[in-house]
Amino acid sequence: MTAATGTARTAAFATCASYDELVERVRAGELGPDPAAQRIAVAFTTRQAVRHDGRGTGYRNEVLSLRLAGAVGSCAVEPGALPCGAIDDCVGADVPRLLEHPLLPVRVAALDAYLMHVAPHGPAQGARPVPLPAGTSLEKSRARARAVVELLDLPPGTTVLVVGVVNSLLEALRSRGLGYVPCDLKGGATEWGEEVVTGALSEAGRCDALLVSGMTLGNGTFEPLRRHALAHGKQLVMFAQTGSAVLPRFLGHGVSAVCAEPYPFFWLDGGPGTLHRYGGPRPGGER
CATH class of the missing domain: 3.40.640.10 (Type I PLP-dependent aspartate aminotransferase-like (Major domain))
Structure with a gap:
């Protein structure tokens, strides 16, 4: 990586010293477009139960996902722990509002959706x-x-x-x-x-x-x-x-x-x- 390339990446993909710092920088609009102008269009949960062939034990998953433009942000939750109303809270809400939601999984999924939107994997x-x-x-x-x-x-x-x-x-x-x-x-x-x-x-x-x-x-x-x-x-x-x-x-x-x-x-x-x-x-x- 050349010095010029490294500088460009640092500007486009800032790292943070703590989770709280990352949230504050997103709220301040330092890592991408104004988060207040970014609204969640779709909210959904995905539930799964699995036991692979040849395995003696199985498990369940439940994931909350939020769609922001072309990006999807997700946060797993304990199966059955997410209130039904959480999805309704998310639809149409802007990112700063969801970053203050009382449920941590909602806050994480919103942060993930925003960061996926501004800097998709690549x-x-x-x-x-x-x-x-x-x-x-x-x-x-x-x-x-x-x-x-x-x-x-x-x-x-x-x-x-x-x-x-x-x-x-x-x-x-x-x-x-x-x-x-x-x-x-x-x-x-x-x-x-x-x-x-x-x-x-x-x-x-x-x-x-x-x-x-x-x-x-x-x-x-x-x-x-x-x-x-x-x-x-x-x-x-x-x-x-x-x-x-x-x-x-x-x-x-x-x-x-x-x-x-x-x-x-x-x-x-x-x-x-x-x-x-x-x-x-x-x-x-x-x-």
């Missing part, structure tokens, strides 16, 4: 596209997991805190000889019977790196994990359906890499898709 933002091939739900889950785990630059034998348990991600870590501590607010057990802990920050100290779901934006646990990674010089790799356009804004401020997956997500159909990777190692070890 080379101009430093994103590297990764094709996601067509296939079954399990095949696509495993392909995404490989794309995510490749962003970790770790030797075998090190331990990763995985926040937001996805069995395909754990499987990909196992294939690289990496240990892990699975963590999820729901608790439970992994596909291999391992206990899933519920306190991410209390477990972070004994891990060498962090692999974290974008869902942490929607439940308020992202910032403590970002600050931990920054303070201790640990890799923090985010896999993001929630806040895919938000999380790259923290590169260099605790976040080392992001695998961004905007709507529509891989689990919605069997066709091909595209992931967008920011930071982390490149093929062949080049950075």
Whole structure:
């Protein structure tokens, strides 16, 4: 990257030192067009229940998505937790109003929609596209997991805190000889019977790196994990359906890499898709 190119990217794709700073800069109109002139046209939720062939456990997802012009911003929620009226609150509302909504997932989805609108994923933002091939739900889950785990630059034998348990991600870590501590607010057990802990920050100290779901934006646990990674010089790799356009804004401020997956997500159909990777190692070890 030349100096001129680097300057252009900095101007077009500003990073921020905290989530609150990012929100304030959006409100002030520093990162794109006047947010008060940007209104949400469509709001919808996507619900999913899944149990892949050959897997003994399943799970459910629910995601709030907001359409702003040609962009869609999303935030996952606990299934059944989103009030029905939240969608009505969003339709026709401008971005600043939604950034003050009492529900954090609404605020995150609105921020994601605005940032996706002003700076969609692409080379101009430093994103590297990764094709996601067509296939079954399990095949696509495993392909995404490989794309995510490749962003970790770790030797075998090190331990990763995985926040937001996805069995395909754990499987990909196992294939690289990496240990892990699975963590999820729901608790439970992994596909291999391992206990899933519920306190991410209390477990972070004994891990060498962090692999974290974008869902942490929607439940308020992202910032403590970002600050931990920054303070201790640990890799923090985010896999993001929630806040895919938000999380790259923290590169260099605790976040080392992001695998961004905007709507529509891989689990919605069997066709091909595209992931967008920011930071982390490149093929062949080049950075």
